[in-house]
Amino acid sequence: MKFIKNIGLVVCIIGFSFFVGSIFVGEYQVSEEKFNSWINNKGIKSEIFIADANSQIVGKTFSSFKLSSKLIELAEKSSEAHQVNIQKWQTEGGQDEKINKEWSKVIWVDWSKVHKDFTFPLLQETVNSPVNNNQWLAFFLTFGLAIIGGLLYIIPDFILLGPAGIKNNALFQHSATNRGWGGMLVAAFFISFYFLLYFFSDFLINPILATNPISLALSGNPASQWFMYGLIYCSVMTVFAVKMYVKYRHNLYQVIRTTVVWFFQIAFAFLIPEMLVRFNQPWYDFKNAWPLNYTFFFDWNINSLLDSGNLGLFMLVWGILLTIVVIPVMVYFLGKRWYCSWVCGCGGLAETLGDPYRHLSDKSLKAWKFERYIIHLVLVFATVMTGATLYTYFSGATTVLGIQTASLQSWYGFWIGSIFAGVIGTGFYPLMGNRVWCRFGCPLAAYLGLVQKFKSRFRITTNGGQCISCGNCSTYCEMGIDVRAYAQKGQNIVRSSCVGCGVCSAVCPRGVLKLENAPDIDRVNDNPILIGKEEVKLK
Amino acid sequence: MEHVVIIGNGIAGITAARHIRKLSDKKITVISAETDFFFSRTALMYIYMGHMKFEHTKPYEDWFWEKNKIGLLKAYVQTIDTQNKQLKLDNGTGLSYDKLILAVGSKPNKFGWPGQNLKAVQGLYSYQDLESMEEYSPTTKRAVIIGGGLIGVEMAEMFLSRGIAVTFLVREDRFWGGVLPKREGDLISRHIKKHGVDLRFNIELKEILPDENGRARAIITTNNEEIECQFVGLTAGVSPNISFMKEGNIETNRGVLVNEYLETNIPNIYALGDCAEFHQHPTGRKNLEQVWYTGRMMGETLAQTICGNKTAYKPGVWFNSAKFFDIEYQTYGWVNSELRENEADFYWEHEKGEICLHLVFDKASNKLLGVNTFGIRLRHEVCEKWINGEATIEYALEHLKDANFDAEFYKQYEKEIINQYNQEKGTNLKVRKRDWKRIFSKN
Numbered sequence: 001m002k003f004i005k006n007i008g009l010v011v012c013i014i015g016f017s018f019f020v021g022s023i024f025v026g027e028y029q030v031s032e033e034k035f036n037s038w039i040n041n042k043g044i045k046s047e048i049f050i051a052d053a054n055s056q057i058v059g060k061t062f063s064s065f066k067l068s069s070k071l072i073e074l075a076e077k078s079s080e081a082h083q084v085n086i087q088k089w090q091t092e093g094g095q096d097e098k099i100n101k102e103w104s105k106v107i108w109v110d111w112s113k114v115h116k117d118f119t120f121p122l123l124q125e126t127v128n129s130p131v132n133n134n135q136w137l138a139f140f141l142t143f144g145l146a147i148i149g150g151l152l153y154i155i156p157d158f159i160l161l162g163p164a165g166i167k168n169n170a171l172f173q174h175s176a177t178n179r180g181w182g183g184m185l186v187a188a189f190f191i192s193f194y195f196l197l198y199f200f201s202d203f204l205i206n207p208i209l210a211t212n213p214i215s216l217a218l219s220g221n222p223a224s225q226w227f228m229y230g231l232i233y234c235s236v237m238t239v240f241a242v243k244m245y246v247k248y249r250h251n252l253y254q255v256i257r258t259t260v261v262w263f264f265q266i267a268f269a270f271l272i273p274e275m276l277v278r279f280n281q282p283w284y285d286f287k288n289a290w291p292l293n294y295t296f297f298f299d300w301n302i303n304s305l306l307d308s309g310n311l312g313l314f315m316l317v318w319g320i321l322l323t324i325v326v327i328p329v330m331v332y333f334l335g336k337r338w339y340c341s342w343v344c345g346c347g348g349l350a351e352t353l354g355d356p357y358r359h360l361s362d363k364s365l366k367a368w369k370f371e372r373y374i375i376h377l378v379l380v381f382a383t384v385m386t387g388a389t390l391y392t393y394f395s396g397a398t399t400v401l402g403i404q405t406a407s408l409q410s411w412y413g414f415w416i417g418s419i420f421a422g423v424i425g426t427g428f429y430p431l432m433g434n435r436v437w438c439r440f441g442c443p444l445a446a447y448l449g450l451v452q453k454f455k456s457r458f459r460i461t462t463n464g465g466q467c468i469s470c471g472n473c474s475t476y477c478e479m480g481i482d483v484r485a486y487a488q489k490g491q492n493i494v495r496s497s498c499v500g501c502g503v504c505s506a507v508c509p510r511g512v513l514k515l516e517n518a519p520d521i522d523r524v525n526d527n528p529i530l531i532g533k534e535e536v537k538l539k
Numbered sequence: 540m541e542h543v544v545i546i547g548n549g550i551a552g553i554t555a556a557r558h559i560r561k562l563s564d565k566k567i568t569v570i571s572a573e574t575d576f577f578f579s580r581t582a583l584m585y586i587y588m589g590h591m592k593f594e595h596t597k598p599y600e601d602w603f604w605e606k607n608k609i610g611l612l613k614a615y616v617q618t619i620d621t622q623n624k625q626l627k628l629d630n631g632t633g634l635s636y637d638k639l640i641l642a643v644g645s646k647p648n649k650f651g652w653p654g655q656n657l658k659a660v661q662g663l664y665s666y667q668d669l670e671s672m673e674e675y676s677p678t679t680k681r682a683v684i685i686g687g688g689l690i691g692v693e694m695a696e697m698f699l700s701r702g703i704a705v706t707f708l709v710r711e712d713r714f715w716g717g718v719l720p721k722r723e724g725d726l727i728s729r730h731i732k733k734h735g736v737d738l739r740f741n742i743e744l745k746e747i748l749p750d751e752n753g754r755a756r757a758i759i760t761t762n763n764e765e766i767e768c769q770f771v772g773l774t775a776g777v778s779p780n781i782s783f784m785k786e787g788n789i790e791t792n793r794g795v796l797v798n799e800y801l802e803t804n805i806p807n808i809y810a811l812g813d814c815a816e817f818h819q820h821p822t823g824r825k826n827l828e829q830v831w832y833t834g835r836m837m838g839e840t841l842a843q844t845i846c847g848n849k850t851a852y853k854p855g856v857w858f859n860s861a862k863f864f865d866i867e868y869q870t871y872g873w874v875n876s877e878l879r880e881n882e883a884d885f886y887w888e889h890e891k892g893e894i895c896l897h898l899v900f901d902k903a904s905n906k907l908l909g910v911n912t913f914g915i916r917l918r919h920e921v922c923e924k925w926i927n928g929e930a931t932i933e934y935a936l937e938h939l940k941d942a943n944f945d946a947e948f949y950k951q952y953e954k955e956i957i958n959q960y961n962q963e964k965g966t967n968l969k970v971r972k973r974d975w976k977r978i979f980s981k982n
């Protein structure tokens with residue numbers, strides 16, 4: 001068994017090595033034809049750039065890093081020249097038309113926003129790599145090996161870890177799960193991956209190509225970086241769902257919850273949207289609600305839905321109803337857990353890949369205070385940004401109170417959508433626990449939390465006086481809730497941030513905690529009397 | 540301002556301190572020689588097993604004490620001068636008090652075994668015990684644990700988590716035989732063995748043999764078997780940690796003797812928690828109850844008395860809980876290891892032998908007296924209400940779903956349980972649906 005486990009580890013590492021290694025292989029041959037079609041598609045008007053590129057790029061062969069940095073370099077150089085012209089003509093005055101024309105030649109290549117959109121298509125078109133020529137094989141060597149290896153590593157634990165029960169041994173003694181070098185390494189890997197994914201996808205051409213056959217089979221389109229990401233997400237969740245089954249097989253709440261959240265990811269966030277695309281419908285994730293899905297009200301999305309006939313209209317109406325009716329009603333009956341740990345993709349990853357890191361969340365009062373500020377700020381930001389978006393959509397004005405709607409959107413997209421939700425939200429799993437985004441950043445969680453706190457039947461019931469203050473519940477609460485602080489006073493846990501993962505209840509060695517939907521009698525028992533003792537009443 | 544000094548920063552002393560603070564602004568000082576801050580002793584095993592770090596076992600953050608003006612002092616109290624209301628500390632200083640609360644806890648029993656003071660022979664009670672277990676673990680291949688009780692089984696689980704073999708010697712014919720009825724004891728014994736513990740019954744320790752460095756190298760049992768080991772765990776119970784006051788004039792027996800108000804024989808000196816022994820328990824329970832919950836309840840009670848609302852200690856229905864490897868145990872009321880004369884019982888066990896429910900009731904009146912449950916969580920309030928309100932065994936069985944506290948989607952066994960009862964007694968009881976109103980009703 002131990003042997004199989006070790007083989008699994010090796011195979012998995014080989015898979016990852018192929019994946020990472022593929023970034024560095026291949027060459028990019030820019031033919032004139034491909035170059036011209038790229039120039040046309042991008043609508044590039046700068047004659048300086050075109051001339052430079054013709055002499056320095058066309059007909060030559062590069063690595064991905066060289067090609068993309070060369071393109072950026074030339075773009076920046078040409079834009080500088082155009083801007084010098086503009087400045088000159090501005091001081092001379094009276095040449096507005098010329099200036100406008102010159103502006104349209106400037107190529108914007110801010111790394112945080114449009115850099116990848118600029119270079120990515122040319123790289124994708126010009127790549128010549130072993131991956132491109134053997135896509136199925138590449139898929140097997142990267143995804144295939146990593147998945148098979150991962151499963152071989154995990155499944156033997158069914159026997160190795162002994163009879164069913166809580167399996168948290170050594171978590172605080174192992175470097176991978178206790179912020180040691182192992183954890184740092186994984187964090188560095190996650191963070192770099194997200195940076196590449198969001199901002200430098202042109203370096204991921206080969207990994208993306210490795211998923212091409214799957215994408216073609218599903219939607220008929222070539223794979224994009226988002227398709228690759230979706231496939232990674234699903235694979236990771238699948239492998240780690242198996243780990244959850246091994247670890248929590250004695251606990252049916254965990255088994256069912258894991259299955260459901262896995263299903264929603266695979267079906268609703270991956271297969272169904274890809275199938276929709278196959279039938280020329282918009283890519284649409286029926287469970288992704290605004291404001292988590294912050295682009296829902298962006299003009300391109302609304303327009304695309306409106307252009308898609310009845311189904312598109314249905315999607316638009318459903319998206320709105322989901323946020324304003326379905327979610328609050330369900331939260332009233334079940335608590336926000338129905339979304340955050342049963343349906344949501346972010347929650348799904350946190351509850352599978354993230355499970356080995358849940359104990360790293362900060363339980364201090366300070367962290368709780370910080371959390372309340374920042375998560376509600378994000379909610380306000382999302383609402384304001386969306387308000388401006390809708391105002392712009394209906395009125396046509398591009399600014400609201402002097403602020404450009406488009407820059408609000410791209411700010412939100414960069415700082416919240418990419419950096420917070422992706423790079424920090426997942427990248428920091430091994431450092432700050434698995435719910436960094438859900439706890440501190442997710443505007444939807446903030447909204448659900450308000451409903452849960454003030455109008456819901458959900459609570460975690462504390463079982464009378466049975467708590468021994470051991471601290472397992474608080475330690476394993478991924479949301480950093482100090483569950484023990486309530487339990488040891490005999491108080492129910494009613495907290496806006498609780499995602500109802502059920503792990504506090506699972507790890508409690510004294511059967512103190514139960515997630516429950518019940519009538520509002522004594523739900524918030526602020527002044528509980530510990531039972532077991534008859535006469536003392538606390539003021 | 541009146542100065543309340545508390546010796547011992549365990550659950551009893553700290554609960555008293557917190558509640559005195561809630562009720563008054565007296566000056567409070569808590570002294571302990573063990574750790575700077577209050578931690579949960581019950582979680583020691585989880586530190587060793589890597590489920591938690593020490594910091595996670597502290598129920599309050601470190602700033603809590605200063606903010607609530609509860610003074611903490613790390614020192615060992617050597618003697619108590621009750622005449623001058625003065626404590627003598629090991630750092631050479633003294634401390635005077637107006638009211639003194641003794642919450643000094645327990646220490647592991649040693650019954651005079653030859654070799655009991657060797658290296659790597661110890662109990663598990665204090666943080667220092669944990670540290671020393673850590674120290675010996677890397678060089679331990681087999682540990683022998685003496686005494687089949689709660690701390691013994693925790694120690695076994697700890698060692699197994701590090702791949703250290705465990706031999707577990709139990710004096711009775713089953714695990715925790717002094718407390719658990721036979722069938723429950725057998726159930727847990729099976730489970731302990733399933734985890735790979737070499738569990739032996741009806742055997743005691745005779746002697747511990749040293750190696751050349753004064754460390755345990757083997758033990759000899761009462762049937763003269765020698766078992767090689769590098770560590771010996773002494774977990775045959777605990778007794779009050781009162782040796783430092785034996786000399787003084789505070790009246791003691793096994794523990795510090797107190798009345799129902801937790802007062803000792805000396806005015807303004809109180810005792811509570813593990814170290815307090817009642818002359819006569821106020822509700823007829825055992826005079827010495829060394830568990831977490833009683834320490835906490837005594838702390839809450841004593842705070843009232845100290846703050847001018849003289850209150851007798853009146854614990855309600857007895858309850859307790861534990862976990863043996865993977866099986867949780869809860870008990871409410873009294874289920875004795877042997878039935879008393881007036882008692883009858885009903886026992887149900889799941890076919891796989893890891894879940895059971897044991898109800899004890901009064902033969903004559905059918906009133907429920909106690910519940911033992913393994914592998915099923917029960918609702919404290921409901922069980923207490925039944926036992927206090929003198930519900931009959933039949934009522935309890937019919938309404939068992941009200942008491943179920945297992946996580947959602949867990950398999951429930953009420954039907955099986957009631958079928959067995961009907962079969963045994965020829966009754967025709969039916970499982971009632973869970974009813975929130977009933978659950979929340981106060982009586």
Ligand SMILES: Cc1cc2nc3c(=O)[nH]c(=O)nc-3n(C[C@H](O)[C@H](O)[C@H](O)COP(=O)(O)OP(=O)(O)OC[C@H]3O[C@@H](n4cnc5c(N)ncnc54)[C@H](O)[C@@H]3O)c2cc1C
Binds near residue numbers: 468642665831861
């Ligand atoms: C491993 C383990 C697991 C347990 N599990 C459970 C359980 O699951 N459920 C349950 O109900 N109970 C359990 N118990 C028992 C429970 O922990 C005790 O009943 C409880 O901690 C007693 O609390 P206390 O406040 O009376 O004393 P303690 O917690 O023992 O505190 C006394 C403190 O006083 C200090 N002290 C003593 N003398 C002096 C002095 N002269 N000067 C200065 N300081 C002094 C000691 O160092 C100690 O820190 C467990 C105990 C152990 C050891």
Ligand code: SF4
Binds near residue numbers: 473476497502515
């Ligand atoms: S309180 Fe419990 S159920 Fe809620 S998030 Fe924390 S661990 Fe999960």
Ligand code: SF4
Binds near residue numbers: 468512
């Ligand atoms: S895990 Fe259970 S016993 Fe431990 S502190 Fe939490 S509620 Fe109390």
